[in-house]
Amino acid sequence: xxxxxxxxxxxxxxxxxxxxxxxxxxxxxxxxxxxxxxxxxxxxxxxxxxxxxxxxxxxxxxxxxxxxxxxxxxxxxxxxxxxxxxxxxxxxxxxxxxxxxxxxxxxxxxxxxxxxxxxxxxxxxxxxxxxxxxxxxxxxxxxxxxxxxxxxxxxxxxxxxxxxxxxxxxxxxxxxxxxxxxxxxxxxxxxxxxxxxxxxxxxxxxxxxxxxxxxxxxxxxx
Amino acid sequence: xxxxxxxxxxxxxxxxxxxxxxxxxxxxxxxxxxxxxxxxxxxxxxxxxxxxxxxxxxxxxxxxxxxxxxxxxxxxxxxxxxxxxxxxxxxxxxxxxxxxxxxxxxxxxxxxxxxxxxxxxxxxxxxxxxxxxxxxxxxxxxxxxxxxxxxxxxxxxxxxxxxxxxxxxxxxxxxxxxxxxxxxxxxxxxxxxxxxxxxxxxxxxxxxxxxxxxxxxxxxxxxxxxxxxxxxxxxxxxxxxx
Numbered sequence: 001x002x003x004x005x006x007x008x009x010x011x012x013x014x015x016x017x018x019x020x021x022x023x024x025x026x027x028x029x030x031x032x033x034x035x036x037x038x039x040x041x042x043x044x045x046x047x048x049x050x051x052x053x054x055x056x057x058x059x060x061x062x063x064x065x066x067x068x069x070x071x072x073x074x075x076x077x078x079x080x081x082x083x084x085x086x087x088x089x090x091x092x093x094x095x096x097x098x099x100x101x102x103x104x105x106x107x108x109x110x111x112x113x114x115x116x117x118x119x120x121x122x123x124x125x126x127x128x129x130x131x132x133x134x135x136x137x138x139x140x141x142x143x144x145x146x147x148x149x150x151x152x153x154x155x156x157x158x159x160x161x162x163x164x165x166x167x168x169x170x171x172x173x174x175x176x177x178x179x180x181x182x183x184x185x186x187x188x189x190x191x192x193x194x195x196x197x198x199x200x201x202x203x204x205x206x207x208x209x210x211x212x213x214x215x216x217x218x219x220x221x222x
Numbered sequence: 223x224x225x226x227x228x229x230x231x232x233x234x235x236x237x238x239x240x241x242x243x244x245x246x247x248x249x250x251x252x253x254x255x256x257x258x259x260x261x262x263x264x265x266x267x268x269x270x271x272x273x274x275x276x277x278x279x280x281x282x283x284x285x286x287x288x289x290x291x292x293x294x295x296x297x298x299x300x301x302x303x304x305x306x307x308x309x310x311x312x313x314x315x316x317x318x319x320x321x322x323x324x325x326x327x328x329x330x331x332x333x334x335x336x337x338x339x340x341x342x343x344x345x346x347x348x349x350x351x352x353x354x355x356x357x358x359x360x361x362x363x364x365x366x367x368x369x370x371x372x373x374x375x376x377x378x379x380x381x382x383x384x385x386x387x388x389x390x391x392x393x394x395x396x397x398x399x400x401x402x403x404x405x406x407x408x409x410x411x412x413x414x415x416x417x418x419x420x421x422x423x424x425x426x427x428x429x430x431x432x433x434x435x436x437x438x439x440x441x442x443x444x445x446x447x448x449x450x451x452x453x454x455x456x457x458x459x460x461x462x463x464x
Contacts, residue, residue, distance in 0.1 A: 060434065061430065064391075064429065064430045064433040064434045064437065065391065065426050065429045065430050065433065066391040066392070066393075066394035066395075066405070066429055067391070067394075068394040068395055068397075068405060069394055069404075069405055069408070069422060069425060069426055069429060070426070072405070072408070072409075072418075072422050073418070073422040073423065073426060076412065076418035076422060077417070077418040077419040077422050077423065079418075080224075080225040080228070080417055080418065080419050081225045082225075154297075158297070158298075158299040158300075159299070160299075161299035161300075161301045161302055162299075162301065162395070164301065165301075165398060172299065172301055172302055175302070175305075176305075179305075185305075185309035185312070185313075186306070186309045186310055186312075186313050189302060189305040189306045189309055190306055192302050192305075193294075193298040193302050193303065193306055196297055196298055196299055196302060197293075197294050197297040197298060200297040201293070201297065
C-alpha cells in the first residue's frame with residue numbers, strides 16, 4: 001500500500017477552519033475557566049470554611065475524573081433532569097468546568113507564593129480587600145503563574161479534539177469526516193497531527209513572546 | 223426530581239453481580255492499559271532523555287531527531303495519536319488486538335512526557351557533577367548511573383506519579399476505538415437501557431476513587447522524597463489532560 005498525500009492535500013483549507021474553531025473553543029473555555037479559577041482561588045485563600053470545602057470538593061472531583069466522561073455526563077445525563085444541551089454547549093461547559101478546576105489549583109499555588117509584606121503594605125496604605133486583590137495580588141499572580149497558565153492553554157487547545165466525539169466540527173471531527181469519505185486514513189491523521197503540532201508550536205512561541213513583553217516572564221512554557 | 227426517583231428504582235437492576243463483574247473487568251482494563259503503557263513509556267522516555275545528553279550521545283542528528291520526537295508527540299492530541307496508531311497498525315497489515323493498539327498509543331504519548339520529565343531531572347543536577355566525573359575519568363554512562371541519577375530521580379519521581387494518574391484519565395479516549403475499558407463499558411450499559419445518569423455517574427465515581435487514591439500515594443511518596451532530597455524541589459507541575 002502506498003501513501004498518497006496528494007489525495008488529502010485538498011482538505012487542508014477545511015482543516016484549517018477546524019483548527020480556528022478549536023482555537024476559539026479553547027480560548028472561550030480558558031477565559032471562562034480563568035474567572036472560575038480566580039474566584040475559586042480567592043475563596044480558597046480568604047473565604048469562609050464551608051465555601052472553601054465546596055471549592056476543594058469541586059477541584060478534587062473535576063481533576064480526578066476524565067474530561068471525556070464529564071462531558072458524556074453533561075451531554076447524556078442532564079437531559080434526564082430536563083436540561084438539553086447542544087453538543088457545543090455540553091463541550092464548552094464541560095471544558096470550562098474542567099479548566100476552572102485546574103486553574104483554581106494552579107492559582108492556589110500563586111496565592112500561596114504571595115509575599116506577606118506586599119499585602120501588609122497594601123493594608124497600611126488603606127486598600128480595601130478588593131483593591132488589594134485588584135492591584136497587588138492579581139498582578140503578582142499573573143507574573144508568577146504565567147508559564148503554568150500558558151501551559152494549560154496549550155493543553156486545552158489539544159483537549160478540544162475531544163469535541164469531535166460529540167460532533168462539534170473542529171479539526172479532529174473534520175479529520176474523522178474526511179477519513180470516512182476518502183479512506184486515506186493514515187495520511188489524514190498524520191496530516192491532522194502535523195497541523196496540531198504547528199498550531200501549538202506557534203501558540204507556544206506567541207505566548208512566550210507575550211509573556212516576555214508584558215510580564216518579563218522568561219520561563220519557557222510547554 | 224423525576225430523574226432521582228428513577229435512579230432509586232433503577233439501582234437494584236443496575237448494581238447486580240454481573241454488572242459489577244463487567245465494570246470491574248473494565249476498570250482492570252483501564253488500569254492495565256495505563257500502567258503497562260506508562261511503564262513502557264517511561265522506559266522509552268528515559269532512553270530518549272538519556273540519549274539527548276550531549277555527553278552520552280555525541281552524534282548530533284540523533285539528538286535533533288529525539289528532540290523533534292518529544293516536541294512533536296507532546297503536541298498531538300491523544301485522540302489523534304490514537305487514530306494514527308490505529309490506522310498505522312491497519313496499514314502494516316499486522317493482526318493486533320485493540321489492547322496492543324491502546325498500549326502502543328499510551329506508550330508513545332508517555333515516552334514524550336517522560337522524556338521531558340527525565341530531562342528536567344537531569345537539568346536539576348548541577349553541571350559541575352558531570353565535570354567532576356569527567357575529571358575523575360569516569361565514563362559517561364557510569365557517571366550517569368552512579369552520580370547523576372541518584373540525585374535526579376528525586377526530581378523525576380514526583381511528576382511521574384502525576385503523569386501516571388493523568389494517563390488513567392486519558393485512557394477514557396481509548397473507548398473511541400472500541401477497547402472495553404471503563405468509559406466504553408458505561409456506554410455499553412447505557413445502550414442496554416440503563417439511564418445515562420447511573421452509568422456515567424457510577425464510572426465517574428470509579429475513576430475518582432482510582433485517581434484520588436493513586437494521587438494520594440503519589441503525594442505521600444513525594445513528601446517522603448522532598449524531605450529527603452537536599453536542595454532540589456520539584457516544581458509544581460501543571461496538569462496534563464490532552
